[in-house]
Amino acid sequence: MIYKKTTLLFTVIAFLAIVLNPSLFAKPIAGALSKNKVVPVIELSGNGYERGLKHGSLLKKEIAEVYGKWKDGIHKNTGSNADSVIAKFYASTNFEPIIKKLEPDLLEEVKGIAKGSGQPYRDVLCFQLVDEFWVYMDRLRQANGNHCSGIGVGASNGSPAYIAQNMDVENYMNGYQVLLHIAQNKNTPQQYVLSCAGLIALNGVNEYSVGVCVNTLLELKASTDGLPVAFVIRGILGKKTGKEALEFLQTVKHASGQNYILGVKDKVYDFEASAGKVVRFIPNASNPSLVYHTNHAIANDDIKPWYIKDHRQILAGLAKTDNSVIRFASLKNRLDFSGNTVSVEKIKQTLRSKDDLINPVCRDYSSAYPGFTFSSVILTLGNNPSIQLTDASPDQAEYITHFFEK
Numbered sequence: 001m002i003y004k005k006t007t008l009l010f011t012v013i014a015f016l017a018i019v020l021n022p023s024l025f026a027k028p029i030a031g032a033l034s035k036n037k038v039v040p041v042i043e044l045s046g047n048g049y050e051r052g053l054k055h056g057s058l059l060k061k062e063i064a065e066v067y068g069k070w071k072d073g074i075h076k077n078t079g080s081n082a083d084s085v086i087a088k089f090y091a092s093t094n095f096e097p098i099i100k101k102l103e104p105d106l107l108e109e110v111k112g113i114a115k116g117s118g119q120p121y122r123d124v125l126c127f128q129l130v131d132e133f134w135v136y137m138d139r140l141r142q143a144n145g146n147h148c149s150g151i152g153v154g155a156s157n158g159s160p161a162y163i164a165q166n167m168d169v170e171n172y173m174n175g176y177q178v179l180l181h182i183a184q185n186k187n188t189p190q191q192y193v194l195s196c197a198g199l200i201a202l203n204g205v206n207e208y209s210v211g212v213c214v215n216t217l218l219e220l221k222a223s224t225d226g227l228p229v230a231f232v233i234r235g236i237l238g239k240k241t242g243k244e245a246l247e248f249l250q251t252v253k254h255a256s257g258q259n260y261i262l263g264v265k266d267k268v269y270d271f272e273a274s275a276g277k278v279v280r281f282i283p284n285a286s287n288p289s290l291v292y293h294t295n296h297a298i299a300n301d302d303i304k305p306w307y308i309k310d311h312r313q314i315l316a317g318l319a320k321t322d323n324s325v326i327r328f329a330s331l332k333n334r335l336d337f338s339g340n341t342v343s344v345e346k347i348k349q350t351l352r353s354k355d356d357l358i359n360p361v362c363r364d365y366s367s368a369y370p371g372f373t374f375s376s377v378i379l380t381l382g383n384n385p386s387i388q389l390t391d392a393s394p395d396q397a398e399y400i401t402h403f404f405e406k
Contacts, residue, residue: 037391038400039194039375045183048105052112055180056119056198062176063117063198067127069172077137086126089136094225095129095255102252103231103238105188109200117198127198130169131229131256135222138304147295147371148215149327149361151335151350152261152268153342154289160382163263164347165213166361166394167194167202169374174365177375177391179402180204190404191237192387194377201233203377205387207404210245211263211379212236217297219307220257220274228255236262250278257300259293263381272300284336292331295324326359344378351376352394364393 042058044051056063071082078085099107114124126133150165173196180193180200184207193204205211212233227235232252239245242264249260254273259281262269270281270291281299282288296314297303303311313319320326334350335342354360365372376394380386385404390397 037397039177039179039389039391041179041181041402043181043183046185048108049112049115051182052109052114052200053116054112055109056113056116058116059178059197060117063113063119066173066176066197067119067123070127073170073172086123089129089133090122090126092136092224093129093132093255095132095228096125098225098227098253099231102227103235106200106231106234113198113200119198124198128200128230129228129255130199131216131258132222134216134218135256138218147323147327147363148213149331149351150213150215150259150261150270150291150293151331151347152213152263152270152291153347154268155266155382156289157341159341159343160380160384161263161266161268162342162344162347162378162380163211163213163261163268164351164376164378165203165215165261166351166363166373166376167213168363168371169196169202170371171365171367171369173374174372179387179389181402188238189240192402192404193234193237194375194387194389196374199230201230201237202374203233203379204237205263205379205381205385206237206239207385208240209263209265209381209383209385210237210239210242211381211385212245213261213377213379215259215261215293215295217257217259217272217274217295217300219303219311220272220297220300221276221302221304222256223253223275224255226253226255226275229258232258232260236260242267249273254278257297259295259297261291261293263379265381272297274300274302276302283332287336290335290342292328292335294328294331296322296328323359326356327361330355330361344380347378348394348399351378354395362393362395364396 074082074085110125114121147168152163155161176197178195180195182191184190189206189208191206194202203213236245257274260271272279272281279300352362363373373393376390378388388399388401
């Protein structure tokens with residue numbers, strides 16, 4: 001199935017379908033996800049506030065639901081009132097000045113979501129700070145690690161470049177997948193952005209073939225006044241050239257430890273970013289056009305003190321039962337070979353893999369486990385960029401392709 005918006009009438013029909021057909025957001029049942037499910041496409045245009053206002057208004061019901069589940073999870077995990085925890089988290093950081101300085105249009109988008117959805121601005125802003133909240137909880141030693149797996153393949157032998165990942169998140173987001181289709185506006189490129197109702201970004205690609213996928217690196221040092229991950233993602237997608245995207249990623253002050261797989265036209269890059277430094281990572285020096293990553297730092301040594309021992313054990317090969325280490329080995333075994341081009345089908349097979357049943361690359365939704373593969377995404381770069389994504393884990397949902405307007 002290929003989505004391509006061709007007329008205003010189609011846009012109106014899509015708008016009405018989202019508003020009038022609640023089955024688009026029907027809650028999936030564990031173990032019974034349909035291969036016919038499709039992530040709803042949310043058409044956004046205008047300046048930041050206008051985009052956010054439409055986002056919040058269209059998904060008002062869904063945003064209220066997912067925010068409620070988010071707060072229920074905070075209460076369950078901390079034993080404290082969620083609003084009190086969020087207030088303390090908000091007071092412990094100072095992200096707004098750097099967002100306003102570097103990405104003012106995105107801060108206005110957050111304000112628009114708040115207005116359109118009727119949710120408090122503080123809640124909407126803090127909901128954007130998925131990784132930064134994990135950092136805050138990590139300082140309290142209450143964090144649950146994330147489990148994303150990412151891949152990047154440079155162009156070769158007539159095949160385009162790809163970047164891809166399984167976006168694993170906490171269970172409360174189950175059923176609230178959205179694909180934001182952002183229209184070109186002044187200096188902002190057209191974009192496809194995987195997200196959750198009420199959130200500005202998880203990963204994505206723009207019409208200039210600049211794409212980004214991310215993995216949490218919780219052990220890397222963080223900053224309470226750096227640029228949060230969601231705004232780094234959208235900042236990258238706002239760039240028209242690889243040079244601009246690379247410079248932005250490598251020079252911005254980062255709020256939390258994160259691995260960024262950046263795709264630009266025919267090339268792919270992997271960077272481990274902490275508050276103190278951004279370090280390029282190449283898994284195999286003999287094949288720099290192939291990258292892959294999970295959730296432990298390898299190249300960047302800007303480590304939080306309480307993770308230094310674990311970090312040394314991982315680098316020494318002594319952490320063979322670690323979830324991230326096991327998934328990294330799975331990616332390496334499936335992808336790291338010479339003499340052959342890594343095809344899109346090979347990428348799909350890898351993202352669907354469960355080589356270790358306890359620590360799989362592909363994680364089905366289950367209420368018994370705290371996280372799952374929210375969506376599997378493959379971004380095709382080059383002259384005809386596109387996004388393929390699933391609604392749920394890729395073993396239970398088909399990849400649907402979306403192309404850009406010309």
